[in-house]
Amino acid sequence: MHQVKLAENIYYLGYNDRRTNLFENIWPIPHGVSYNSYLIVDEKIALVDTVERQFIDDYLDQIEEIIGDRQVDYLIINHMEPDHSGAIKAVKTKYPNITLVGNKKTFGFVESFYFKPDNTLEVYDNDTLDLGKVKLQFQMIPMVHWPETMVTYDETHKILFSGDAFGSYGTLDGGVFDDEINLDFYEVEIMRYFTNIVGKYCPHTQRAIKKLAPLDIQMIAATHGPIWRTDLDWVLSRYNKWSTYDTDNGVIIVYGSMYGNTQKMAEVIARQLSERGIKDIRVYDSSKTHASYIINDIFKYKGFIVGSCAYNNAMFPNVQTLLTTIEHMGIKDHYLGVFGNFAWNGGGVKNLMKFAESIKWDLVYDPVEEKGALKTDKYQQCIELANAMADKLLAE
């Protein structure tokens, strides 16, 4: 097997998952995902995180191929989510004297998921661990994106083992380091990973970025996606932009429509936005496009216009699911427009307005609600809604 090294004695031990359709059983991963673990072979031997359980056998074989009959002394647990902690039990069984390195919260999770840990090293901010040539330092970055999350910094090689922070969807198809890969592919995958998985924790991400800023980081080795050793700014600048809700001047229009009346309103609004010079307009049918992609675009563009037909006194179910996810993520700082369609007592727009009240985005125009086919009066209001959105965006 190829041995991929980050430094003379630091090995990449990663696996590509091209079988799983939904990450966390929610988010589509048509281009798969990698689970990255790292092995540091020094006077002491340390693993940094493990892999998803389907890869356990080969993972243990790979470790043995590198270290022979030496023992692994430390397992550093930056993050306990099972896609990285899945092999902990197997590693402990194979190397029973191993010391688990984590923080106060880590070991509680180890007990919840696997076993009561007996041999542990509890670390705090700035604590260090000496492996011989390699000196490791620990920093806590809670809620990026679990409570126990921490990062491990190799002071000797200036490598940041960052856990899920700076991770990406997408398998590593041969290329492992950023300079081995055409990054256009990851442009989409890394943003979707951030917005889907870490997006709820933007303030925590900002705190983490500021906390890690004083470190001289020459390489970032995350638990998913490429290892960054050449253009670190590529990933750092993007994480910084997204986690500050820094959006561009575009509009996402999402609708829920059974028979096309709500869709028609969406088309009118989209065309008027275009006539006003807005170039980035994305129109999505909530039944067709997974929330993963729509949420991703909400992190890209400042304008969001949502429409729904009335459906059993409520809004269209797929729109409801999307809005619940957006609300739950607490995405901030957008312009909002609302429209819909009904036949008797409504339910769509009424409930869209509840979303508007709770999300507290800037509602640019009164909600537009048509009964059945789009007629002149409401057509005009769709135009005015689009104009109000364009006015806001063009004034930015």
Ligand SMILES: Cc1cc2nc3c(=O)[nH]c(=O)nc-3n(C[C@H](O)[C@H](O)[C@H](O)COP(=O)(O)O)c2cc1C
């Ligand atoms: C299953 C179903 C449930 C509906 N529930 C409501 C409702 O609760 N209130 C209402 O005013 N109209 C209701 N309607 C009527 C639709 O909202 C109306 O026909 C609307 O024009 C559909 O918009 P669309 O063409 O975008 O699907 C319902 C229609 C269907 C088929």
